[in-house]
Structure formats: C-alpha cells, structure tokens
Amino acid sequence: MGCPNSGKSTFFKALTLVNVEIASYPFTTIQPNQGVAFASSECPCKKLGAICSPKNSRCEGGIRYIPIRILDVAGLVPGAHEGKGLGNQFLNDLTQASGLIHVLDASGKTNAEGRPENGWDPEKTIGVLESEIDEWIRDISAKAFQKSKIISKTQKKPIERLLADQLSGLGITEEHIKKAMKASDPEGLEFASVLRKISKPILTAANKIDLPEAQENFHSLKSKFHAIPCSAEAELALKEAAKHSLINYVPGSRNFEVTGPLSDKQKSALDFIRRNVLEKFGSTGVQSCLNTLIFDVLGMIVVYPVADMNKHSDQHGHVLPDAHLVPKGTTLKELAFRIHSDIGENFLGGLSQDRKKIGAEYELKDGDVVEILVRR
Ligand SMILES: Nc1nc2c(ncn2[C@@H]2O[C@H](COP(=O)(O)OP(=O)(O)OP(=O)(O)O)[C@@H](O)[C@H]2O)c(=O)[nH]1
Numbered sequence: 001m002g003c004p005n006s007g008k009s010t011f012f013k014a015l016t017l018v019n020v021e022i023a024s025y026p027f028t029t030i031q032p033n034q035g036v037a038f039a040s041s042e043c044p045c046k047k048l049g050a051i052c053s054p055k056n057s058r059c060e061g062g063i064r065y066i067p068i069r070i071l072d073v074a075g076l077v078p079g080a081h082e083g084k085g086l087g088n089q090f091l092n093d094l095t096q097a098s099g100l101i102h103v104l105d106a107s108g109k110t111n112a113e114g115r116p117e118n119g120w121d122p123e124k125t126i127g128v129l130e131s132e133i134d135e136w137i138r139d140i141s142a143k144a145f146q147k148s149k150i151i152s153k154t155q156k157k158p159i160e161r162l163l164a165d166q167l168s169g170l171g172i173t174e175e176h177i178k179k180a181m182k183a184s185d186p187e188g189l190e191f192a193s194v195l196r197k198i199s200k201p202i203l204t205a206a207n208k209i210d211l212p213e214a215q216e217n218f219h220s221l222k223s224k225f226h227a228i229p230c231s232a233e234a235e236l237a238l239k240e241a242a243k244h245s246l247i248n249y250v251p252g253s254r255n256f257e258v259t260g261p262l263s264d265k266q267k268s269a270l271d272f273i274r275r276n277v278l279e280k281f282g283s284t285g286v287q288s289c290l291n292t293l294i295f296d297v298l299g300m301i302v303v304y305p306v307a308d309m310n311k312h313s314d315q316h317g318h319v320l321p322d323a324h325l326v327p328k329g330t331t332l333k334e335l336a337f338r339i340h341s342d343i344g345e346n347f348l349g350g351l352s353q354d355r356k357k358i359g360a361e362y363e364l365k366d367g368d369v370v371e372i373l374v375r376r
C-alpha cells in the first residue's frame with residue numbers, strides 16, 4: 001500500500017509477474033490486484049545432501065520459495081478515512097492483510113496526494129499513511145466499543161473480551177485490547193495506534209532508489225524508519241529480461257549474467273540498473289522487502305514436517321515436501337494441529353533432524369525438519 005503513483009503496482013508486478021496496469025498518474029489502480037509472491041529462505045536440502053521434491057513450494061539452487069498471497073491496492077490520500085480519494089474502500093481491502101509494505105516514492109517527486117512535486121519530503125508521507133490507518137482503525141474500534149457496551153448489559157463478559165470478539169477480523173485478541181487500553185480508551189487515537197502496530201505492522205520500502213533524489217533521502221529514511229532501499233522498476237526490468245532469456249537472474253541477488261542478444265537500448269538500461277541499483281545497494285530490494293516483512297517484522301520461521309526422518313520424505317517418497325511458515329515460538333504440537341486437526345488430536349511426539357525424541361512443547365526453530373509421530 002502507499003500513496004498514489006508511488007510504484008505499488010510496479011512492485012506487485014515485479015513480485016508476481018501478473019500483468020497489471022502501471023502509469024505515471026494517480027489512481028491507476030482502483031480494484032485491488034491479487035497475486036502470489038514467494039518468500040525465499042535457505043532450504044535444508046543442501047545440508048542434508050538430499051534432492052528435494054517439493055509439493056507446496058519450489059526449490060531452486062538450494063533456495064526454497066514459499067508462496068505468499070499479496071494484494072496491490074489503490075493509492076491512499078490524506079483524508080481517505082473520511083472517504084477522500086478512493087477512501088474507505090481501499091482501507092477495507094487492508095483488513096485481510098497480516099502485514100503491510102508501504103511502497104514509498106523516496107525521490108520526493110510525488111506528494112502524499114500522488115501529484116508531482118519537486119522536493120516533497122517523503123518522511124511526511126509516512127506520517128500521513130500511519131495516521132490514516134489509525135483513524136480508520138479508530139472508526140472501527142469506536143463502533144465496536146459502542147456495540148460491546150450494549151452487549152455487556154445482557155452478557156456478563158468483560159468488555160475486553162467482547163471488544164476482542166468484535167475486532168477478531170483484524171486479528172486482534174483480548175491481550176492486545178488490554179495492552180491498547182493502557183494507551184487510551186477504545187475511542188481514542190492512541191488505542192487505534194497500538195492496535196495498528198500489532199495487527200498491521202508496516203515495512204517501509206524506499207522505492208525509486210534508482211533516482212538520485214531518492215538516494216539523497218535514503219540515509220534518513222533508513223535511520224528513522226528502517227526503510228529498505230528498492231527499485232521496483234529495476235526488478236521488473238530484470239525479471240522481464242530473464243523471462244525472455246536475455247539474462248540469468250536470481251531475484252534478490254546483486255548480479256545477473258547476459259545470455260541473449262541485447263539491443264543498445266536494453267544494454268544501456270541493464271547497465272544503468274547494474275551501476276545505480278545493484279552495485280550501490282546490493283540488490284533491487286524487492287525480494288528483500290518481502291522477506292524482511294515475513295521473517296523479521298512478522299517473525300515467521302520455516303519448518304519442514306516429514307513422515308520418514310530417514311528419507312526426509314512424506315509417505316509417498318516426496319523429499320522435504322512441504323515448507324510451513326509458522327510464527328516464532330510455535331511448538332511441535334501446534335504445528336501438528338496446523339497441518340491437520342487429525343494429526344494434532346492423535347499427536348504422540350516427534351523426532352528431530354538428529355533423530356532425537358522431541359515432545360509436544362518442543363519450540364520449533366527456523367529450518368527445522370521434524371517427524372511427527374501419531375497414534376494409528
Ligand atoms: N524511477 C522509478 N520509477 C518507478 C519505480 N517504480 C515505479 N515507477 C514509476 O512510477 C509510476 C507509478 O507506478 P505505479 O506502479 O502505477 O504506481 P501505483 O502506486 O500503483 O499508482 P496508483 O495505482 O495510481 O496508486 C510509473 O510511471 C512507474 O513506471 C522505480 O523503482 N523507479
């Protein structure tokens with residue numbers, strides 16, 4: 001998400017290669033675009049000396065690509081929560097997201113309205129966006145609070161629980177409500193702000209980093225907002241060139257290899273990307289934004305359940321078939337339930353990679369391969 005014209009659809013297309021409309025004017029996107037992108041993580045196959053036959057994901061060169069549903073939404077402008085621009089419609093599209101990537105035009109050539117403006121301070125856009133989302137959440141939580149107060153007259157449940165029931169669609173729990181209530185009452189902006197940080201954590205992508213103005217603004221964006229430098233346009237160009245067999249390119253890497261005949265125009269575009277983006281920032285940053293959101297901001301890890309630890313395979317011989325994204329702190333028994341309620345209910349214990357017995361409370365680590373033992 002982000003303000004109009006910041007490069008959201010370009011970023012989305014670079015990740016998914018779904019053909020969406022991209023243009024240099026605001027509100028190009030109206031209806032959200034849906035697609036599948038891939039978080040990437042080192043696959044245990046390398047260390048195990050195994051050859052994978054993945055089912056729910058892909059493995060290329062020892063890197064596992066795990067599918068993630070992503071959404072490209074309409075641009076947000078100041079006043080969106082009151083219906084300005086494409087307004088509430090856009091905000092409601094955010095309900096289903098676990099995390100947000102704010103695609104920010106770091107060059108300062110587009111203001112928060114999505115209009116061209118030289119020397120606009122992109123840091124202001126971050127504030128605009130956060131407060132719009134806070135206001136939107138406040139509207140929802142204030143309504144939910146009023147409703148909860150009415151219900152509490154007939155049901156003898158604590159208000160926090162009733163409110164959590166009302167806000168469960170946003171992924172909010174009773175614990176979250178209690179934490180937010182320390183900041184303000186449920187009709188206050190601080191309450192909404194705490195809930196936003198919990199339910200919709202935001203990663204800032206400093207986009208258009210190929211432009212010199214963005215490079216000038218980047219240092220401050222990084223130190224104040226942990227922004228990640230990215231050029232959606234460069235990533236899209238590299239992926240398109242790779243699709244047409246002109247180059248070999250692994251998304252997220254700092255290099256590419258020319259493999260096909262290039263026109264002068266293509267050659268200079270690729271040289272520009274190499275010099276201005278890859279050599280300066282280490283990658284185009286697009287894959288890194290997705291990975292940072294999933295693994296650092298949302299705190300997910302990847303685990304690989306198998307049925308046979310000797311072969312690292314499922315019952316049908318597929319080696320390391322499924323990569324599961326789970327929150328840090330997930331236990332073996334919780335993983336069993338995530339895979340299937342039958343596996344959870346008949347859970348007996350498990351085996352670790354080094355074939356040691358592990359129990360229900362074993363806390364999974366990133367890259368773990370585990371065998372789950374069930375009652376037959
Ligand atoms: N230089 C540069 N331009 C970019 C980059 N990413 C996107 N653009 C350009 O920015 C303009 C807007 O791109 P879109 O992807 O349509 O932006 P959007 O945020 O989806 O816009 P709306 O749907 O109108 O909200 C287009 O002219 C893109 O080519 C980038 O990394 N670098």
Ligand SMILES: [Mg+2]
Binds near residue numbers: 028029073
């Ligand atoms: Mg768009």
